[in-house]
Amino acid sequence: MFRAVALLLARYEVRNLKRIFDEFERDILLPILLGEIALHNLGELENGREVKESAANEDGVELCGVRDLRPCNAYSIAAATGLPRETVRRKIARLTELGWINRRRNGHLYISSDALAKFGEVLFSRELPELLAIADRARRLMRQ
Numbered sequence: 001m002f003r004a005v006a007l008l009l010a011r012y013e014v015r016n017l018k019r020i021f022d023e024f025e026r027d028i029l030l031p032i033l034l035g036e037i038a039l040h041n042l043g044e045l046e047n048g049r050e051v052k053e054s055a056a057n058e059d060g061v062e063l064c065g066v067r068d069l070r071p072c073n074a075y076s077i078a079a080a081t082g083l084p085r086e087t088v089r090r091k092i093a094r095l096t097e098l099g100w101i102n103r104r105r106n107g108h109l110y111i112s113s114d115a116l117a118k119f120g121e122v123l124f125s126r127e128l129p130e131l132l133a134i135a136d137r138a139r140r141l142m143r144q
Helices: 002-023 029-047 074-081 085-097 113-143
Strands: 101-103 109-111
Touching: 002 113, 029 074, 029 085, 029 109, 029 113, 074 085, 085 101
Parallel strands: none
Antiparallel strands: 101 109
C-alpha cells in the first residue's frame, strides 16, 4: 500500500518537474528562485491580507501590490536557497528579462503581475486539480 502511494506520488513529481523544466527554458534554477521570491513576497497573505491593485515603483515599473508584498533581495534569496549569490544574481537578471521579476533601484525584488497571472493560472487550471486527484487516489490506496 505505501509502495503504491509512493509510486503514484513519484510519477506526479517527475511529470511536474518535466513540465516546469520545459516552461522555464530548461533551467531548473529559474522556477526555484521565482518560487522563493514569490513565497517571500506573498508571505503577508498567510495572515489573511489580500494583494491590492498594482502600483508603479520609482523606476516606473509596475509592481504587483507593492504595498502588500514583502520585499526581498538577492542576498536573502541566496540564503534561502543555499545557492551562491552570483548564481542567484544571474538568474534574477534572467527572470527580470522574462518580465517575471521586478527589481527596484534599492535592489528589492518583487514577483511581477505577469508571473502571478501566468503561473497562478497554471496552478489553478492544471496542477492543483491534478494534485487533488492524486491525493484522492492516495487516500483510497491507503484504505485498502
